[in-house]
Every structure is written in C-alpha cells, then in structure tokens.
Amino acid sequence: MGRWEPNARGRLAQAAMELYVERGFEQTTVAEIARRAGLTERTFFRHFADKREVLFGGSRTLQEHLVEAVAEAPDSAAPIDAVAGALEAAGAVLQERREYSQQRQAVIAANAELRERELIKLASLAAALADALRRRGVKEPAASLAAEAGIAVFKIAFERWIGEAAQADLPRLIRESFVELKAVTAGR
Template sequence: MGRWEPNARGRLEQAALELYVERGYEQTTVAEIAKRAGLTERTFFRHYADKREVLFGGSDTLRDHLVNAVAAAPDSAAPIDAIAGAVEGVGVLFDERHERARQRQAVIALNAELRERELIKLASLSAALADTLRRRGVPDPAASLAAEAGIAVFKIAFERWISGPGEPGLSQLVRESFDALKAVTAGT
C-alpha cells in the first residue's frame, strides 16, 4: 500500500463500479475492488458489509434529504405536494452524476440480487416518507398513498433521466412526472 489518501469510501465506490462494468458484478471480488482503489480488504469492510452495498452507499443520505424536506414543508402543504417538493429537491443531488447513475443502474439491471436490493431501498424510502407524513398529522391511508406515489414518480423520472442525455435534469423530469400523475388522477 502506498501512503494514505483521502476519500476511501469514494474510491471504493468508483473502483467497484468500474470493475462491475468491466467484468460483471458476479465476477468481481472484494479483494479486486480494494486493490483497484489502492486499499486493503479490511478497509473495504470498514465501509461496507459486502460488495453489493457499494452500489447503495448513498441510500441513507438520500433518505435523510427526502425526510428532512418533507418535515420542513409548510404546514399548509398537501401531503402529495410535500412529497413532490422533497423528491424534486433531491434531483440536484444526482444531476452531476448522470454517467455514474447510468452505469450503476445498468449493473443493477443485470443482477436479480441487486434489483431486489434496489426495490428494498425504494420501499424503505417510501416507509420513511410515510412515517414523516404521519408525524405531520397526515392519517393513513393518505400518508402511505402519497409516499408510495412519490417514490413511483421518482422511479419513473429517474429511469427517464438515466436513459437520456442528462438534460433536462432529474428535478425537471420529476416535476413533469408529478404533473402527469396529477393529470391522470384528475381524469384529464
């Protein structure tokens, strides 16, 4: 190992993604990821439980941003509008990472275990948003419906964003998707 360099977590994420794209998820080992990042396996396991989690390292940050935005929404905001504002707001977190997000989703799409983990992540985000709405006084089923709809809109906008050139940005696609949802539910 060379001398210490900062951002071990980021280097591990980059190395893993590069290897997953080059060789495939199943064919890549933790030892290879650590080596590519210039780190030890022990350092890898300090940051991640397994090689799958490298792809999901930002889940907690995403959840925190969404939950905090819903919690901070004006009291007068309808549940779906609080969710829409939160989901639209996280779009800026992704805009500078279009190519990385596209590559990540391509790796996930090729592996059933990773697709399952992605669905669990989305369900966890929905549950966290519903809990936040309940704390704001929104009863069920409205809290659960708004949260599930918000995550569905995020998922659809995200898929549109990664399949395109990155413009318009994710926030714009989220806004358009929420407008489409409102049009569908209004019957227009």
C-alpha cells in the first residue's frame, strides 16, 4: 500500500456504508472499514474522528449552504419563505444522492445513538437558520419559529422522499410540505 492513496475519504465512506448496511453500525469496526477501503486505521482517523462521523461529516457543509441561501434570499422574502428556499436548494443537492440517503437513513434508524445524533444535527441546523434570519433583521420569536418550522417541514418531506418507492422529487416534496404548513396555520 502506497503512502498516498487517491480519494481516501471517499473510499473510506463507501466502505463504511457498505459494512453498516451489511453488518450493522454497532458490529462494524474502524479496522474493518479501513481494510475494506484498502487503507490503514491511521488513514481513517486522518479523515474521520470516529465511525459516526462517516454518517454526519457533511453536516457542517449542509449548514453553511443553508445559512448562505437564507442570506442570499431577496430582502422582500418572508422569514418562512427564506427558510423554504434554503431547504429546497438543499433538497436539490440531496436529490442527487437518493440511494446514499436511503442507506444512511436506514443505518441511523436502526441505532438509538445515531437517531439522537441526527436530532442534534437537526437542532443545530434550526439554530443556524434562526441565527441567519436574525442577521437579516428578523426579530424573535419569528426567527426561531420560522427556522424550527422549516426543519420540521424538511424532516417530514425527507422521510416521505426516503419512504416512497417511486423516484419522488425532494425539492417538490419540500415545496408541497411548506404549502401544507401554510394551509394548516391559515386554518383551512
């Protein structure tokens, strides 16, 4: 094995997901992941803090994209619409990774610790969205309400997308879910 291996992070992530699906998260070791990827454990730890990070490593990038999208929303956009636009844009990125998203979600659903970590990730995204709205001049509690409602809508749309056998369009499901939320809050 050479000193430098191309795309080590991607190979480790792919090997980890394969093993998580085949054997389960708890039964998979870092040594097995590294071996499957043709790399060393040391290389694994250069790219990931632990085996959970394989599943949650993209959280920071997702958060940055959401915050940037809220910041770039038109000044005239209502807080909930700025959040909806950001989440719809994130949905378009995830749309391209449907199979991975389905596998990831199945691994997370099978493990209580990972489910808790996913909830923490969603709470962090909501806090970041609320902060982005406050920077746009949105006052409390409107900023937190729009952000929390947006994450709830995203979570429901994502679960529908993952669960549907047909190739559903995640951005469309997010849009439809926001329309449904507005109808519910309007009392229709």
